[in-house]
Every structure is written in C-alpha cells, then in structure tokens.
Amino acid sequence: MERVPILKIGSVLLVSIQVDMQDQMALQLQEDLGQRIVDTGCRGVIIDITGLDIVDSFVGRTLSTIASISRVLDAETIVVGMRPAVAITLVELGLSLDGIRTALNVERGLELLARNAEPDTFDDLDLLGDPETTSP
Amino acid sequence: MALKAEQSERLGKLLSDRSEKISKRWAEVAAAPLKGRLTVAESGRQTTELQVQLQKSLNDGATNLDGPQTAELRAVLTELSRGRARQGFTATETATSIFALKTALYEIGEVEKGDEKALRDYVAWSAFIDELGLFSFEAFSRAREHIITEQSEQLLELSTPVVKLWEGVVAVPLVGTLDSARAQVVMERLLQALVDTGSPYAIIDITGVPAVDTQVAQHVLKTVMAARLMGAECIISGIRPQIAQTIVALGIEFGDIATKATLADALRHAIRRGNAGKREA
Amino acid sequence: MTGSEGPGHQVQAIGNDEDVVRVRQLVRTAAVAAKLSLVDQTKVVTAASELARNTLVYGGGGEAAVSTVDNGVRRGVRVVFSDSGPGIADIDLALTDGYTSGGGLGLGLSGARRLVDEFELDTVVGAGTTVAVVKWAR
Incomplete structure (x- = not known):
C-alpha cells in the first residue's frame, strides 16, 4: 500500500496529502506521524490538504485524531490548504474539526507555528533560570 | 388524443x-x-x-x-x-x-x-x-x-463583488435583498478570494442589506464556519439595529463571531489583528 | 421523481477500502458529466463516500450504481447503494446527528442527507438496506 510521505523541514514535519486516500492509508499516516514526532523531536506538524478534493467524516476524524496525538506528544498540528468547496461541504456535513488549527497555506501555517513556539522558549528560559542568561 | x-x-x-x-x-x-x-x-x-x-x-x-x-x-x-x-x-x-x-x-x-x-x-x-x-x-x-x-x-455576478481592501484583508459589501441562492454565491466567492489572495481576514459588510431572515443568517454563519475551517477569520460589519433585533429574535447564535459597526471599524480590527500576529512572530 | 436515467449507468461492487475510493471516482466523473458546480460535485462525492463506507462497514459490503439523470430542466447524478446486511431497526435514530452504532462520528447518514437534494432510504431488518440519492445541477 502507498504511504503518505512525511518530510522534515527544519523543526517542522510537513505532510502533503496528494492522493485520494483509502481509509487504511489515513490510519497508516496516523501511526507513522506519531512515530516521526517522537523520532525527530519536532514540535510542529503541518498537514497540507491542498491536494484533497474531498474530506469526508473519516478523513476529518483522522485529522482530529492526529492533532490530538501530536498534542500529547507536545507537537502542534496545523492543517493548511483546505479548498473552499471542501470547507463548505464539511460545514454542511456537520463536521467542525474541533481541536484542529488551520491556516490558508503552508506559509501561513509556518507563521502560526513560529508565533506559538517563541514565547514558549522564553518562558522555559525564565523558569529554568538558566545561568548563562541570568548571570552576566 | x-x-x-x-x-x-x-x-x-x-x-x-x-x-x-x-x-x-x-x-x-x-x-x-x-x-x-x-x-x-x-x-x-x-x-x-x-x-x-x-x-x-x-x-x-x-x-x-x-x-x-x-x-x-x-x-x-x-x-x-x-x-x-x-x-x-x-x-x-x-x-x-x-x-x-x-x-x-x-x-x-x-x-x-x-x-x-x-x-x-x-x-x-x-x-x-x-x-x-x-x-x-x-x-x-x-x-x-x-x-x-x-x-x-x-x-448575481454583478451584485457580488469581492474586493481586496488591504494586504491580507478581503471584503464583500452586500447590497440589496439576500436570498438563499445569492448568499450561496457570495459564500463561494468570498472563500475563493481568501485562497486566491492568501488573505486570512474577510469582512462581510451588510450595511446595504435591508433585512435578513433565518436562512440568510444561516448562510452567513456557514460562511464564517467554512472560512474558519480554511484558517481565516470573518468579521461582519454594518449590522443595523433592526437586523440585530431580528437576529436576536430568531434566536440565531452569532457566538464568538467578530461584529463591528462599520466597514472602517472592521478593517481597523483586521489590520490590528494581522499586525499583532506579525509582531509576535 | 428522479426523471429518466441517462447513459453511463455503472455499477461498482463495494467489498473493501479501495472500492470506496472507486465509488468516489465514479461519482466524480458522473457529476462532472452532469455539469454540477464544483461545490455540488464536492458535496455529492462526499455524500457518496459516507454512504459507500456505511455499505461496507454496516451492510457488510454491497454495491453502488451510479448514473446521470435528467428531469427535462436540470441534469443530475443518482447513486443507489444497496447491501444485504442486517438492515436498520430504527431509521429515525440512524438519521440523528451523532448517533452511531459502529464507532464513527454518527454523521454518515444524516450528513449525507444534508449534502444531496433527494434521499430515499429503504431498509428491511435482516434483509438489507438501499439508499438512493440524487444531486441536481443548479
């Protein structure tokens, strides 16, 4: 079975779904991604669904699950590139994709991840009272 | 016969x-x-x-x-x-x-x-x-x-222009009675404009809309939800007092959707939010 | 009713995951042929995906018959899903948002119904279920 490729770019994992996924393929992605987050220590995941011409409740649920799993593994997931027709259909279907953060495109997604990551880093430094930054 | x-x-x-x-x-x-x-x-x-x-x-x-x-x-x-x-x-x-x-x-x-x-x-x-x-x-x-x-x-083509107001902000000024078909066209166009221009903010200005019914309000709500799914934020401006009354009377939940009195206020809001995001980043 | 059936009537067996993908592709092709708008294509393909999965998961497999239809004024796509599974005991309950008997989100039937223009559900407990949907071009 075909697998959805997961690319590591800097500290972000990029998943670009380009094919009409079988259910099994979506479940496989869910598994693979969890493993890659742990292996790489990445704290941001971007799932690009520009290539998907439909998102049904199964794929929607898989995306939600991936976001939850990532969160448990301390990584933030952002779904980008949803087509207007897909968004309209999801609203009509009654699927709200709770817990998933979205952005218009990969660039905006990266911005969002950066926005969340930086203050975090400073907080960590303050709390730890890192000698290198507190003592002159 | x-x-x-x-x-x-x-x-x-x-x-x-x-x-x-x-x-x-x-x-x-x-x-x-x-x-x-x-x-x-x-x-x-x-x-x-x-x-x-x-x-x-x-x-x-x-x-x-x-x-x-x-x-x-x-x-x-x-x-x-x-x-x-x-x-x-x-x-x-x-x-x-x-x-x-x-x-x-x-x-x-x-x-x-x-x-x-x-x-x-x-x-x-x-x-x-x-x-x-x-x-x-x-x-x-x-x-x-x-x-x-x-x-x-x-x-329909004529009556629903979607314009780019600012970097990252598109707007659709609605004029006249909104029926279900038109509301649907507006919705599709606005969402497409978000993608085409890469704008994370959309303003729906309803200053020129004399009345809304449940169905139209639902369409606007659905647009806002669809835009959110795509990663964009909608702001509704120009809600007249009568329309606000209708919305409340119909029991339609606008929830946490940003509403502003005028198109100008909405634009200011969008630019401010956009800048805030960039400064943090 | 749904008007006369046009050419291009095709039947796809639903026995596994891959077949669900094939049903989606068939419905997409028919929707393009019937000149549905992009949004309506997306809606009917999504509905077909939900229903095909229902046929597979709850009906134990079955088939989907895809055809284009014409009522004289508008063209459309008609898809009929049938299985010989256990049937649905309480239709109203099955059509309720959020109700599920199989660990899904419970949006399959109710959601699919919202995405199409015509929806007919025939079910006999112990004998099977048939769901026929039509989406018309605007």
Whole structure:
C-alpha cells in the first residue's frame, strides 16, 4: 500500500496529502506521524490538504485524531490548504474539526507555528533560570 | 388524443392537395394578432416550415406527437417557441400562431360544406393541433425559464463583488435583498478570494442589506464556519439595529463571531489583528 | 421523481477500502458529466463516500450504481447503494446527528442527507438496506 510521505523541514514535519486516500492509508499516516514526532523531536506538524478534493467524516476524524496525538506528544498540528468547496461541504456535513488549527497555506501555517513556539522558549528560559542568561 | 390512421392520412392528403392555399391562409391568420411585430412573410416562413414538417410526419403515419415520426416536427416547434420567447412574444401569441392552422383547415378544407365524416375529421385534427399548441406552450415556458435563470445568474455576478481592501484583508459589501441562492454565491466567492489572495481576514459588510431572515443568517454563519475551517477569520460589519433585533429574535447564535459597526471599524480590527500576529512572530 | 436515467449507468461492487475510493471516482466523473458546480460535485462525492463506507462497514459490503439523470430542466447524478446486511431497526435514530452504532462520528447518514437534494432510504431488518440519492445541477 502507498504511504503518505512525511518530510522534515527544519523543526517542522510537513505532510502533503496528494492522493485520494483509502481509509487504511489515513490510519497508516496516523501511526507513522506519531512515530516521526517522537523520532525527530519536532514540535510542529503541518498537514497540507491542498491536494484533497474531498474530506469526508473519516478523513476529518483522522485529522482530529492526529492533532490530538501530536498534542500529547507536545507537537502542534496545523492543517493548511483546505479548498473552499471542501470547507463548505464539511460545514454542511456537520463536521467542525474541533481541536484542529488551520491556516490558508503552508506559509501561513509556518507563521502560526513560529508565533506559538517563541514565547514558549522564553518562558522555559525564565523558569529554568538558566545561568548563562541570568548571570552576566 | 390520437388520430385514427385514416384521419391522419386524410389530413396529410388535404395538406398536400391544397398546400399553397393552406400555407397562405395559415400565415395570414397567424400574423393577424401579432399586429405587425412579425410581418405576414416572416410569420409565413415559420408556419410553412411547420407545415412541411407536419406533412412529413403525417406521411410517415404519425397519429400523435409522441412517436419518432414527429421528432423533427417537435424540434421545429421548440425552435419556433424558443425564438418567440427570446423576441418577447407572449405564450398566448405563440400558441395562437399554431392554432391558426385550424382556421386555415376549416376554411380551405370547406368543412362547413362537408358531411358528418368531414366534421368528425375536423374535430380530431383540431385535437391534434391542440397537442401541437400545448407542446409549443411547454417549450415556450422552458425557454423563458432558461432566459430568467441566465439573467439572474448575470445579476448575481454583478451584485457580488469581492474586493481586496488591504494586504491580507478581503471584503464583500452586500447590497440589496439576500436570498438563499445569492448568499450561496457570495459564500463561494468570498472563500475563493481568501485562497486566491492568501488573505486570512474577510469582512462581510451588510450595511446595504435591508433585512435578513433565518436562512440568510444561516448562510452567513456557514460562511464564517467554512472560512474558519480554511484558517481565516470573518468579521461582519454594518449590522443595523433592526437586523440585530431580528437576529436576536430568531434566536440565531452569532457566538464568538467578530461584529463591528462599520466597514472602517472592521478593517481597523483586521489590520490590528494581522499586525499583532506579525509582531509576535 | 428522479426523471429518466441517462447513459453511463455503472455499477461498482463495494467489498473493501479501495472500492470506496472507486465509488468516489465514479461519482466524480458522473457529476462532472452532469455539469454540477464544483461545490455540488464536492458535496455529492462526499455524500457518496459516507454512504459507500456505511455499505461496507454496516451492510457488510454491497454495491453502488451510479448514473446521470435528467428531469427535462436540470441534469443530475443518482447513486443507489444497496447491501444485504442486517438492515436498520430504527431509521429515525440512524438519521440523528451523532448517533452511531459502529464507532464513527454518527454523521454518515444524516450528513449525507444534508449534502444531496433527494434521499430515499429503504431498509428491511435482516434483509438489507438501499439508499438512493440524487444531486441536481443548479
């Protein structure tokens, strides 16, 4: 079975779904991604669904699950590139994709991840009272 | 009601024996009520074409308007009705042109002087011509419906401009009554504009909307939800007091959707939010 | 009713995941042929995906018949899903948002119904379920 490729770019994992996924393929992605987050220590995941011409409740649920799993593994997931027709259909279907953060495109997604990551880093430094930054 | 085979045959014979006379009389009677909007010659071209096809169908043994023998006749009828609809004639005027054949047959066929059989024939032929008339009526209505749809689509195109107001901000100013179809078009266009311009903010300005009902409010809500799914934020501006009252009275939950009094306030809000995001990043 | 059936009537068996994908593709092709707008194509393909999965998961497999239809004014796509599974005991309950008997989100039937223009559900407990949907071009 075909697998959805997961690319590591800097500290972000990029998943670009380009094919009409079988259910099994979506479940496989869910598994693979969890493993890659742990292996790489990445704290941001971007799932690009520009290539998907439909998102049904199964794929929607898989995306939600991936976001939850990532969160448990301390990584933030952002779904980008949803087509207007897909968004309209999801609203009509009654699927709200709770817990998933979205952005218009990969660039905006990266911005969002950066926005969340930086203050975090400073907080960590303050709390730890890192000698290198507190003592002159 | 179908013609008997011999009645069909006799009508065919009459049409071919007295072809020219019938054709001329039909054209005259048909043109009369159109009062010069079509000349006798113009209306004659149409009725003659019908006559030719009718003749052909009858020669092939047609006894009603359903079979394959009358396919071409139906096509000509449809073409005629469609043309009349586009030229602004009424359905009655169009059907009357076809019913005019009855007068022509009655006079040229000298039904009055005929026996009982001739009269029976004429009644049957009339019923058949009524069928042609009804068919043209249907074709006419379909053509009109088509024209109306076309026009309303053009109107939709005109009435829903989506404009880029600022880097990262698009807006759609809605003017006039929003029905369900238009609301849907607006929704699709706005969302597409978000993708095309890469804008994370959309302003829906309803200053020019006199009233909203539940359905329209639902459409706006759905647009906002769809935009969120795509990663963009919608701001609704220009809600008038009456509309605010309606929204509350209808029990529609606008929830945490940003609403601003004016388009300017909404733009300021969007720019501020956009900048805040960038400064943090 | 749904008007006359046009050409291109195709039947796809639903026995596994891949078949669900094939049903989606068939419906997409038919929707394009019937000149549905992009949004309406997306809606009917999504509905078909939900229903095909229902046929597979709850009906134990079955088939989908895809055809284009024409009612004289508009064209459309008609898809009929049938299985010989256990049937649905309480239709109202099955059509309720959020109700699920199989661990899904419970949006399959109710959601699919919202995405199409015509929806007919025939089910006999112990004998099977047939769902027929039509989406018309606007």
